[in-house]
Amino acid sequence: MKRTIAIAIIATAFSASIYASAPAAREACKKLIEKSGYRVSDWGESWDWTTTDNKDGTWSVVARFIGMPPSGTTRNMAVVCTAKKSGDQWALKALNRM
Numbered sequence: 497m498k499r500t501i502a503i504a505i506i507a508t509a510f511s512a513s514i515y516a517s518a519p520a521a522r523e524a525c526k527k528l529i530e531k532s533g534y535r536v537s538d539w540g541e542s543w544d545w546t547t548t549d550n551k552d553g554t555w556s557v558v559a560r561f562i563g564m565p566p567s568g569t570t571r572n573m574a575v576v577c578t579a580k581k582s583g584d585q586w587a588l589k590a591l592n593r594m
Contacts, residue, residue, distance in 0.1 A: 534565055
């Protein structure tokens with residue numbers, strides 16, 4: 497019985513840490529997308545963007561928004577932002593349009 501309880505506590509702590517960092521990764525990607533030259537007119541429901549904690553310590557966020565790429569016209573956009581946090585700063589590792 498003690499063994500089962502310990503496993504449940506570890507699993508709960510692990511999933512809580514993922515959910516605590518996913519919103520920060522989404523917000524960081526918003527800023528990194530804008531710094532990359534995209535002009536965003538509507539972020540939509542960013543809380544619902546698919547966010548993945550990768551094994552290499554990076555976060556991948558599938559961002560969907562209405563905006564304009566660095567060269568182009570306003571339209572529905574989907575990009576995959578891959579970023580990594582170091583201390584208090586987030587660094588963009590890759591930004592690819594889908």
